[in-house]
Amino acid sequence: MNKNITVIPRHGSSLKDKLYLPAIYDGVKVTFKHFFKNVSDINAVDTLEYPEEQPTDITERYRGLHRLTHRPDDSIACVACFMCSTACPSDCIFIEATEREDGHDEKMPKSFFIDTLECIFCGYCVEACPCDAIRMDTGIFSLTGSSREDFIMDKEQLLSHKGAFGEENSCARD
Amino acid sequence: MSEMVEVIVDDQTFHAEKGSLLIDLLIKEKVKVPYFCYHEALGADGNCRMCMVEIEGQKRPQIACDTFIKEGMEVRSKGENIEKVRTNILELELINHPVDCPTCDQAGECSLQNFYMDYGLHDTKITIPEKEKGLKKVDLGSNVILDQERCVLCARCTRFTDKITGTHELGIIGRGDHAKVSTMPGKKLDNPYAMNVVDLCPVGALTSKDFRFSQRVWFLKTVESVCHGCAKGCNIYIDHNKIKYQDDVIYRYRPRRNDEVNGFFICDEGRLSYKGLQENRQHEIVLDNEVISEDEAIEALKDLVKKYKSNITVIIDANLYTEDIEAILNFSKEIEANVCAPLDIYRDEDFKDDMLKSAQRAANYKTIENLSLETKIPEKCELLINFNHPGKFEAERSIDFRTHQDPDAAFILPLASYVESSGHITNEEGITQHCQKALSKNDPLPTVIEWLEKVSV
Numbered sequence: 195m196n197k198n199i200t201v202i203p204r205h206g207s208s209l210k211d212k213l214y215l216p217a218i219y220d221g222v223k224v225t226f227k228h229f230f231k232n233v234s235d236i237n238a239v240d241t242l243e244y245p246e247e248q249p250t251d252i253t254e255r256y257r258g259l260h261r262l263t264h265r266p267d268d269s270i271a272c273v274a275c276f277m278c279s280t281a282c283p284s285d286c287i288f289i290e291a292t293e294r295e296d297g298h299d300e301k302m303p304k305s306f307f308i309d310t311l312e313c314i315f316c317g318y319c320v321e322a323c324p325c326d327a328i329r330m331d332t333g334i335f336s337l338t339g340s341s342r343e344d345f346i347m348d349k350e351q352l353l354s355h356k357g358a359f360g361e362e363n364s365c366a367r368d
Numbered sequence: 369m370s371e372m373v374e375v376i377v378d379d380q381t382f383h384a385e386k387g388s389l390l391i392d393l394l395i396k397e398k399v400k401v402p403y404f405c406y407h408e409a410l411g412a413d414g415n416c417r418m419c420m421v422e423i424e425g426q427k428r429p430q431i432a433c434d435t436f437i438k439e440g441m442e443v444r445s446k447g448e449n450i451e452k453v454r455t456n457i458l459e460l461e462l463i464n465h466p467v468d469c470p471t472c473d474q475a476g477e478c479s480l481q482n483f484y485m486d487y488g489l490h491d492t493k494i495t496i497p498e499k500e501k502g503l504k505k506v507d508l509g510s511n512v513i514l515d516q517e518r519c520v521l522c523a524r525c526t527r528f529t530d531k532i533t534g535t536h537e538l539g540i541i542g543r544g545d546h547a548k549v550s551t552m553p554g555k556k557l558d559n560p561y562a563m564n565v566v567d568l569c570p571v572g573a574l575t576s577k578d579f580r581f582s583q584r585v586w587f588l589k590t591v592e593s594v595c596h597g598c599a600k601g602c603n604i605y606i607d608h609n610k611i612k613y614q615d616d617v618i619y620r621y622r623p624r625r626n627d628e629v630n631g632f633f634i635c636d637e638g639r640l641s642y643k644g645l646q647e648n649r650q651h652e653i654v655l656d657n658e659v660i661s662e663d664e665a666i667e668a669l670k671d672l673v674k675k676y677k678s679n680i681t682v683i684i685d686a687n688l689y690t691e692d693i694e695a696i697l698n699f700s701k702e703i704e705a706n707v708c709a710p711l712d713i714y715r716d717e718d719f720k721d722d723m724l725k726s727a728q729r730a731a732n733y734k735t736i737e738n739l740s741l742e743t744k745i746p747e748k749c750e751l752l753i754n755f756n757h758p759g760k761f762e763a764e765r766s767i768d769f770r771t772h773q774d775p776d777a778a779f780i781l782p783l784a785s786y787v788e789s790s791g792h793i794t795n796e797e798g799i800t801q802h803c804q805k806a807l808s809k810n811d812p813l814p815t816v817i818e819w820l821e822k823v824s825v
Contacts (some may be wrong), residue, residue: 275470278586285612291581300504301471301581324470 245336252333254359257317259334260308260347261355263327263364269296270353271327271364274303278319278328286312287319306349310337326366333358373439378446384437391419391432399445402454402483404461404570405522406433409517409632410531415526416461416522418483420453421445423634429453454487454710462492464500464545465571466517475574476585480520500545508538509556510636511563511577516548525549525565532633533723535559561723564633578640579620583609588619591804594793596687597638597787598719599728601795602630606642606787606806613642616807618642618787629799635724642787648773650782651813664665665781666822667731669767672779673703676751676765680705683745684715685756689791692816693735696755699820705753708742713759732793755816756783769819782813789815 210216232239242249252258263271274291292304319328332355337344356362371386377399384393389412394401404416412433420429431448432443444450447799461480469475491797502516526538526549530532537557541550551557566576588607594600599646603624610616621642623634653665660668682700684693700707711733720727730736736743745761752763756771768777771785790805814822 273471274581276587277470280584280586288612293581299468299471 249335252335252358254331256333256335257315257320257330258332258358259310259327259337259355260270260313260319260330260352261332261357262306262349262352263329263357264353264362265298266363269298270302270305270349271325271366272303272329273299273325274301274306275322275324278324281322283316283318284312284314286310303349306352308347308352309345310347311342311345324366326364328352329357331357331359331361373437374440375437375441375443375579377443386439387436389433390421390435390437390441390443393437394419394421394445400486401432401445402458402479402487403433404479405524407524407527407568407632410524410527410568413523413527416520417457417531418454418461420449420450420457422450438627451487454483454488455490457485459490461520462488463494464517465520466496466499467492468518472515472518472572473575473585473721474518474569475578478493478572479570480553480597490726498613502548506550507577508574509558509562511581511640512557512565513575513577514549515524515549515573515575516663518571519549520571521547521736522548522570524568524570528565528568532564533559537562538565538596555573560635560637560721560725561633563636563639564623574684576620583619591806592624593787593803593806594731594795594801595634595638595641596731596793597635597641597729597731598726599733599796600630600726601731601793601799601801602638602724603801604632606636606804608787608806610808615810618806619644620666629797629801630724634722637725645785645787649785650773650780651811653782654777654780656778662822668779669781669823672751672765672767677704679748679750681746681752681763682707682750682751682760683757683759684709684736684741685758686733686736687786688732688816689756689786689789689793690732690800691791692755693732693739695738695817695820699824702824706742706746706749708745709736710745710757710759711736711743713757726796728796731795734794734796734798738794769816779821783819784813786813788812788818 265271271346274289276289279287279289286309288307290304291301294302317330320330334355337345372383375382375384375393377394382393382397391401391403396814401419401421403419405413406419414431414434417431419432421432422444423430423435447463459541465480469481475481504515504517506514506516508514521540523540526540529535529538534586537551537555539551540547542548563576565574587609589609590605590607593604593606603626605622605624606618607620607622608616608618621634621639623630623632652659653662655665655668680736682696682705684696684707697707711730714728714730714733716729717727719725721728750764752761752766754766754768756760756769760776766778768774768780769783770777770780771783774780786803787806788809790803792800792802794800
């Protein structure tokens with residue numbers, strides 16, 4: 195016989211195990227302990243009455259819905275370098291670049307779409323961005339819509355999202 | 369032919385012609401050596417100093433592009449010493465570089481980026497405000513845009529206008545940090561080969577206005593093909609991409625080196641010819657202003673062929689692939705039709721020059737000549753089947769296979785263009801070359817061969 199094989203004896207052959215009742219009693223004891231504890235103090239229940247009650251533990255590192263940041267003078271920070279769409283593993287960022295006329299750099303996105311249904315919220319786009327132009331710090335974790343098109347975020351929508359943790363503008367150099 | 373001598377490069381022995389340039393040997397043997405200013409078509413200039421190698425017996429490192437090969441030369445292209453030299457020279461090149469790779473169209477195919485990854489990886493000692501500023505967008509004319517900040521002053525572009533086109537539009541003005549590429553005041557870059565400076569520029573200083581911001585180069589897929597602009601048959605790369613949920617589209621043509629045909633360059637007209645190829649395409653089968661299905665079209669075509677059995681003329685475009693022409697000839701034999709390929713319409717003496725442009729503006733006219741096809745159409749023809757020939761012909765009834773829209777055609781069948789299929793063409797010098805299929809469209813149109821297979825069953 196192969197010495198790598200260990201034979202483990204089967205449990206549950208004693209009378210106590212065969213009766214089942216002691217085990218059922220043990221389980222019910224736990225259930226009733228929590229039941230009486232919760233009934234006596236309803237606020238101790240570890241449940242959120244969502245959506246009336248909103249979560250409070252969304253931290254700065256939480257990857258929520260994307261946003262496009264602004265520069266201090268309120269112009270768009272994105273220069274349409276396509277680093278985010280290059281890094282994107284689900285190919286859900288669609289950018290069209292155009293000439294920039296407002297005096298910053300040369301290039302800006304003419305259109306910028308993120309298909310949030312395809313997005314896996316990995317945050318690679320944020321990592322890849324050399325201009326701190328795309329962030330996932332909106333704290334928005336829930337997105338609703340009535341059609342597929344509602345989930346495709348365009349440039350204006352992404353620019354209108356606000357940062358939830360104080361840092362509003364792009365931190366990259368102007 | 370001069371004497372062949374032995375040269376040792378990094379402990380490997382190579383044979384080279386005595387007196388030839390060392391850098392040519394290094395490029396030929398694929399020894400890694402960085403360079404900006406040297407180009408096989410433009411010769412050595414020796415200004416960028418990047419191609420430094422160590423030569424046994426010489427005190428200091430030498431530039432490979434201006435060193436002539438001697439008997440028993442011992443060259444080292446690797447090692448700590450030489451890499452340190454290259455790093456330092458690269459740091460000098462990068463002093464005033466704006467490092468705006470995110471907005472630069474050259475990013476991804478930029479020599480500066482590549483050499484930085486190979487030899488640089490240093491931290492800059494210069495801050496952005498300390499850098500010399502220049503104009504970011506100068507329209508030089510002929511679809512070329514200059515960014516003075518990104519320039520490394522390799523002078524490839526100025527040497528191109530001096531040595532290749534002989535038009536002398538570009539020059540370097542100013543000294544030291546203030547040296548800049550520029551045209552003469554009030555003058556523009558204006559020659560039919562001007563856009564080649566975009567390919568020549570090793571960095572993002574000269575970029576194409578046509579390609580500007582349209583795609584990042586790492587998304588593009590490249591196939592090898594041949595330009596169909598004239599009978600010269602210049603070799604090109606077709607860069608295309610299919611964006612998710614969209615159709616496959618060509619973004620640019622680039623010249624492909626072929627010393628027997630076009631050398632390193634192509635003309636601007638050929639380079640921009642991809643645009644006309646993608647506009648006004650015919651997609652539907654139309655019979656007397658009504659869109660019909662493929663089966664109906666095949667029926668109608670067969671009926672017409674049966675009806676006019678005795679007097680059918682087939683006209684062949686001299687831009688079609690040789691394979692397509694052969695298929696048409698077989699089909700014509702089957703239906704007992706006259707075949708002709710009028711060539712006069714392609715002749716354009718104004719287009720011709722003494723560099724690459726040919727007066728015959730049909731890519732495969734040599735094959736038509738080799739097959740000695742009739743070039744005059746018969747005076748009286750009842751049914752005319754036209755395979756994409758651009759001419760207009762009188763006939764009682766005509767069937768037109770067209771890649772592009774033709775408002776005069778009564779019965780029009782769409783055809784795949786040359787980038788949507790593959791085949792061979794023979795240029796005016798008799799060199800037969802293969803064109804790869806570039807585009808895979810979402811709704812592919814039938815090629816000539818596919819149409820004829822359907823019709824003859």
